[in-house]
Amino acid sequence: MPNEEMLLIPGPTPVVDSIYDAMAQETRGHTDPRFAAIYKSAIEKTREMLKTDGEVFVISGSGTIAMEMALVNTVAAGERLLIISQGFFGDRFQHLAKAFGIQADIIQSEWGKQVDPAAVEEKLASHSYKAVTITHADTSTGVAADLDTLVPIIKKQGALVILDGVCATAAMEEDMSKSYGEGKIDVVLTGSQKAIGVPPGLAVVAFNGTALAAREQMEQVPAYYCDIYNWIPIMHDPQKYFATPPVNLIYAYDEGMKLVLAEGMDNRCKRHEAYGKAVRAALAEYGMKAIAEEKAAAATLSCILYPEGMDDAEFRASLAKKGVIVAGAGHMGNTTENMLEKAIVLIGETMNELGFEADIQKAADKFRELALPVA
Numbered sequence: 001m002p003n004e005e006m007l008l009i010p011g012p013t014p015v016v017d018s019i020y021d022a023m024a025q026e027t028r029g030h031t032d033p034r035f036a037a038i039y040k041s042a043i044e045k046t047r048e049m050l051k052t053d054g055e056v057f058v059i060s061g062s063g064t065i066a067m068e069m070a071l072v073n074t075v076a077a078g079e080r081l082l083i084i085s086q087g088f089f090g091d092r093f094q095h096l097a098k099a100f101g102i103q104a105d106i107i108q109s110e111w112g113k114q115v116d117p118a119a120v121e122e123k124l125a126s127h128s129y130k131a132v133t134i135t136h137a138d139t140s141t142g143v144a145a146d147l148d149t150l151v152p153i154i155k156k157q158g159a160l161v162i163l164d165g166v167c168a169t170a171a172m173e174e175d176m177s178k179s180y181g182e183g184k185i186d187v188v189l190t191g192s193q194k195a196i197g198v199p200p201g202l203a204v205v206a207f208n209g210t211a212l213a214a215r216e217q218m219e220q221v222p223a224y225y226c227d228i229y230n231w232i233p234i235m236h237d238p239q240k241y242f243a244t245p246p247v248n249l250i251y252a253y254d255e256g257m258k259l260v261l262a263e264g265m266d267n268r269c270k271r272h273e274a275y276g277k278a279v280r281a282a283l284a285e286y287g288m289k290a291i292a293e294e295k296a297a298a299a300t301l302s303c304i305l306y307p308e309g310m311d312d313a314e315f316r317a318s319l320a321k322k323g324v325i326v327a328g329a330g331h332m333g334n335t336t337e338n339m340l341e342k343a344i345v346l347i348g349e350t351m352n353e354l355g356f357e358a359d360i361q362k363a364a365d366k367f368r369e370l371a372l373p374v375a
């Protein structure tokens with residue numbers, strides 16, 4: 001089923017034919033061994049992508065369920081959580097903490113910038129935090145967190161690191177086996193609809209041994225659906241039942257993960273990095289300025305400010321008539337160089353039609369110069 005429109009928003013992202021085909025397979029019972037084998041394989045592929053020997057959860061839900069699952073199984077009511085936020089989705093952890101009686105402190109970065117590591121260090125020295133959340137790529141600003149700086153600072157204080165990878169997992173390095181000084185990333189959470197390139201509907205969470213030990217210390221958690229203890233038996237043996245899995249989405253996810261592993265995470269990270277640089281440089285030729293400083297820009301996102309006088313609704317509606325859907329710009333998952341180059345050209349055409357100057361040739365040349373060729 002070919003897509004009629006180019007979906008260049010920060011998720012859902014374009015779905016390729018093989019994923020649609022996988023999704024269109026016959027719906028089987030969730031305990032059917034043929035389905036269970038696919039579910040098991042999807043879980044194992046996730047484990048391979050994140051390089052974890054802990055527990056992996058692939059369940060119905062969106063990224064927000066994944067955030068909730070990560071939090072309620074690690075931090076108890078009354079315990080302290082530190083939130084490192086670079087925008088709207090970082091701030092969301094505050095709402096979650098409030099809902100579960102967790103005492104949250106937040107360090108918000110300046111708009112478009114990363115948080116100051118010294119502020120994180122200072123905060124961690126002032127209280128004993130059970131966990132720290134980091135939004136790997138905040139969708140509202142396009143700012144990526146500097147894991148190489150932040151994770152060692154946090155692990156030195158012994159807090160758990162919970163990484164929100166909703167706009168990053170499968171496109172930016174999230175290696176749970178990597179040592180960052182005195183520890184590793186303990187929990188990674190994401191959704192199916194972003195850089196994995198699968199339709200929305202799945203929450204994906206991975207816990208390492210340290211995070212699982214934190215769950216063990218909590219006798220009960222204020223959750224039923226999100227209690228990892230209800231899901232561990234199913235993740236080990238998907239023929240068992242806890243709550244009905246979205247059978248067809250799991251088919252799609254398994255295919256999506258197959259594509260991720262076939263490309264390889266190193267190649268995938270390089271490809272996204274190149275696309276991000278190329279898209280932002282091309283848009284800059286049109287007078288569009290990225291909110292994020294380039295050194296802090298996420299590979300998957302280009303959140304931009306329009307040239308003076310350009311109306312967002314009018315621009316997006318005109319571009320949509322040409323089949324390109326944008327909201328900021330998301331370029332992740334199974335987007336291709338050809339797709340993005342075409343979008344750059346159509347954005348220029350739309351601007352010209354709306355009376356703004358846009359040198360399409362120059363922008364397209366810039367894009368091609370920086371984007372890696374697709375094999």
Ligand SMILES: Cc1ncc(COP(=O)(O)O)c(C=O)c1O
Pocket residue numbers: 010011062063064065067089135137138139164165166167191
């Ligand atoms: C960084 C980040 N975290 C969490 C979420 C929430 O995910 P969902 O909308 O799938 O619940 C989003 C959604 O865009 C996001 O971008």
